[in-house]
Amino acid sequence: MRIRRLMIANRGEIALRILRACKELGIETVAVYSEADRDSLHLRYANETVCIGPGVAAQSYLDIPRLISAAEIANVDAIHPGYGFLAENAHFAEVCESCNIHFVGPRSETIALVGNKSRAIALAREAGVPTVPGSDGALETEQEALETARAIGYPVMIKAASGGGGRGMRVAHNDISLVNGYHAARREAEAAFKDATVYLEKFIENPRHVEVQVLGDKHGNLVFLGERDCSLQRRHQKMIEESPSPIVDEEMRRRMGEAAIAVSRAANYDSAGTVEFLVDKDRNFYFIEMNARIQVEHPVSEMISGVDLIQNMIRSAAGEELQLRQEEIRVQGHAMEFRINAEDPDDNFRPCPGRIGLFVPPGGPGVRWDSHCYSGYIVPPNYDSLIGKVIIHRNTRKETLETAKRALSEIIVGNLKTTVPLYQRILEHSDFIRGDVDTGFIERYFM
């Protein structure tokens, strides 16, 4: 069914991003907001706005009955969940489908399937996609964990099947730490995800984190839009993402893309999604998990491919066929995204919410700015501290670095501390300039 009216079930920069896509598609927008988000920029542009509750996310952006009530009152045809909050909540997707509202994302069964990382790995193995040597599914007992770890060889990594973003993970170097890690990971997983299921993999030292953007429709079409290197992160919080990855050449890109498509096809994937790989020092890549949502860093793939991912996932949700063919997709130039957070990098990244004074975004050639903030806007303390993303797109990585330096120097966020100064330091680091970055980079040089 055609989508005439869409509810944006999110906030901040991604809410504005979704609104912009809807406007260009001629779709009316209904923006929901919490009392803490009364001054959100996208509310000014929405066709209709609905206050759904207090600042506490559990009683607003995470409250399914409130969201569905707003959707019914506003008589929408679709709901876009954005990222975070309920974006990968299979139950929410199911409720939308049962209320005859298009959930702009994969089917609920697909979300449930890829949301269990142990099952997703089994799916990848069946599809012939390389995975990290590890357990054959979940570890039922401590004894099984011990036997598996000894068979693989230490060090190993214990992971929560329902985990994400590094939560519920433990590294074990011997039997003692394996047993302790097994129980600790189960306890943390039970507490955080109400699912204590854990599995095991060979630990890969200082890997790079390279992910492939995929896009599907409800007619079995699937394409990939290059890769993103997300190795520069701190405690599983991505900071800088770039495409192409400095370590991926044309042949490796084709192989990783084929692997990403194989996993997506096995999962009946029919929306925008990300297939995550780890790459070791010999440039072997291993599938580790799939994210059934649009990601913060999606603009990196939009810039190098010229494809509007948000518009395409909305059109796929409406049942339209993808207008893209794999052979038409060319990655062009080099793109790099910097996440600007209201945090103090010199005080352990302490969040610094509050009123922004003068706010001046960067601009000029090669600069995209995705932000919901403005002079006088109050960054609320209730949510994550992302205040904007600057995405640079130039012909070469060298030019991208030069433009990034210039753009970052233009950013003014009056009255609040931000991560901009840290990025300016990183851009001067010889390893980063060479593209020689793994997931341990920040801890090694900037902590």
Ligand code: MV4
């Ligand atoms: C790993 C790994 C090394 N070996 N798995 C982190 C969260 C999720 N995306 C998967 N992650 C990892 N899985 C094996 N077998 C390293 C990471 C990893 C990481 C680990 C610790 C600290 C920071 C990290 C950043 C990216 C990936």
